[in-house]
Amino acid sequence: MDSATVLSISLGAILVAVTGFAVYTSFGPPSKQLSDPFEDHED
Template sequence: MEIISFFSTIFIGCMLISMTIYSVYVGFGPNSNKLRDPFEEHED
């Protein structure tokens, strides 16, 4: 039972790290110029 909890902890940790890296890549990567800012569009 200890092995299952160890591998599930490693799996969840890797998923969180990979989602964080992906979101930083999308936010600041080469395609970030194509993202729109809805607050800038409706600024009056």
């Protein structure tokens, strides 16, 4: 394969992996450990 094709596929795979990890962290089981800084400090 052409090196540009390999690079494009690699960058696309990395982008999908990072996006999937961000969605899992935001909405999956680890989201229970996240804190909301606006709820922590009442005015």
